[in-house]
Amino acid sequence: MGSGHYFWAILYFASLCSASLANNAKINFREKEKKVLDQILGAGKYDARIRPSGINGTATYVTVNMFLRSISKIDDYKMEYSVQLTFREQWTDERLKFDDIQGRLKYLTLTEANRVWMPDLFFSNEKEGHFHNIIMPNVYIRIFPNGSVLYSIRISLTLACPMNLKLYPLDRQICSLRMASYGWTTNDLVFLWKEGDPVQVVKNLHLPRFTLEKFLTDYCNSKTNTGEYSCLKVDLLFKREFSYYLIQIYIPCCMLVIVSWVSFWLDQGAVPARVSLGVTTLLTMATQTSGINASLPPVSYTKAIDVWTGVCLTFVFGALLEFALVNYASRSDMHKENMKKKRRDLEQASLDAASDLLDTDSNATFAMKPLVRHPGDPLALEKRLQCEVHMQAPKRPNCCKTWLSKFPTRQCSRSKRIDVISRITFPLVFALFNLVYWSTYLFREEEDETF
Structure with missing residues (x-):
């Protein structure tokens, strides 16, 4: 076997020895960590029921x-x-101090x-709440060498948020999260x-109908008969998204009001069409109003949406009443026309009878008053003077009378004049209402908006 093989064998054996020593060191380190925990939290050494004393025996x-x-x-x-949040608390407990083994043991x-x-x-202000235990309980406690304790837990809460809905749906709401001893x-x-x-707030926070504008932390200590208790609070300012309500409420209501004005352009004799249109728009508007109120609490004050609906x-109901007035005026015009016709027939019959009587007794003489008075007659002079004064009196221009003069009574009945006036009056009044409504609620500063 060459020298190269001996070298690689020695290197492999050295690596095994170093790995074994590292594992033994880790085991020994964990053993030391266990011993530290037993020293500070062992039976009879630490009592979790006793509050840690602050500096010089003051509050914790x-x-x-x-x-x-x-x-x-x-x-x-x-x-x-x-809301779902990660909640953290940190305090100092002198009884939990331990040796950090020259900086190697950062925390327990x-x-x-x-x-x-x-x-x-x-x-x-909690209504409901629960901890998260999947897969393991989402909670941990870190104990630092100087006795500082960090407690962290993930919880979900349902919190009460008293709301002022006077400007709904153009409102802003302040919801608080209060914590106390x-x-x-x-x-x-x-x-x-x-x-x-x-x-801290997650960056991609998404709310379907609100926007979190800002938040502010503050203190809210409370005093009771048993003493004063420490309290913290977070005020969250939410702004309601108006685009949803504009599409779902305001535009459909405007369309219903405009549709109710179509009856002004229908013939006054089309009774079934005008009645059906008025009743349908009225019922649809009432259904829309009840649907809006069903999603809101029954508060004692008037909301902005209540004013709008x-x-x-009222406009839809007014259009229906306008047709009732037109129908009544039409029947009145017909009655007057029939009375005039009967009067003309009676006058014609009396003239015919008088002419027949004159033909039968042409020799009879009648004392009749002159139909035309002489110029020197005092009654004729008085009438002439009144006519001259009336002609010389200055006439003031009146826009309404000038516009209504385009629809004289002989050419246009009273019912038709009512329809023509409604075609102009209803849109103008509705436009004026929109101007006042939006200028009032859009530029009105809410009292509770400022923190």
């Missing part, structure tokens, strides 16, 4: 930070929202929270936000 300070992983839904009807890891003392924090007062336990960036429903 717990630093809090969190990472918002997702916001699944914001429910307007129940006034709540769901635990998965059982009951092994060490834990702050009694709870979410005060349940039993320890501020003399014993104080929660603090971590300096720097205490709250109420006015649109």
